[in-house]
Amino acid sequence: MNIRFNTDQETGFPHIYKHGVNEDEEILLNLDEDRTGSENFRVAIGQTRSGRYLRVIYLRDPQPHSVFVITAYDLKGKPLTSYRCR
Numbered sequence: 387m388n389i390r391f392n393t394d395q396e397t398g399f400p401h402i403y404k405h406g407v408n409e410d411e412e413i414l415l416n417l418d419e420d421r422t423g424s425e426n427f428r429v430a431i432g433q434t435r436s437g438r439y440l441r442v443i444y445l446r447d448p449q450p451h452s453v454f455v456i457t458a459y460d461l462k463g464k465p466l467t468s469y470r471c472r
Contacts, residue, residue: 388452389414405459407440414442414453419469428453431461431469439466 391400391409400409417432423443430442439461445454461469 387414388447388449390447390452390454392454392456400455402455402458405457407458407460411436411438411440411458414444414455419472427456439469441465 389409391402393399394401394404397403402408411434414430414432416434417430419429419431421429423429426445428444428446430444431439432442433439440458441461442458443456445456446452447454
């Protein structure tokens, strides 16, 4: 899968870095939930190989097997508890 990342205009780095997430975490490979969000965005939740639970906001690219990640961050607190109950 080809994954592109939203870039922070101030730093030039992927926006996910601001949330302590990096590209190597394979955030879109082990999805437990993947649903439609607002404005054609997709909202995915899954666990990384290291055990972190992440919420990923992304768009499907027009190219097959390609996505554009807007942001990704740790799932914590009540959202994580709710996710585990589902």
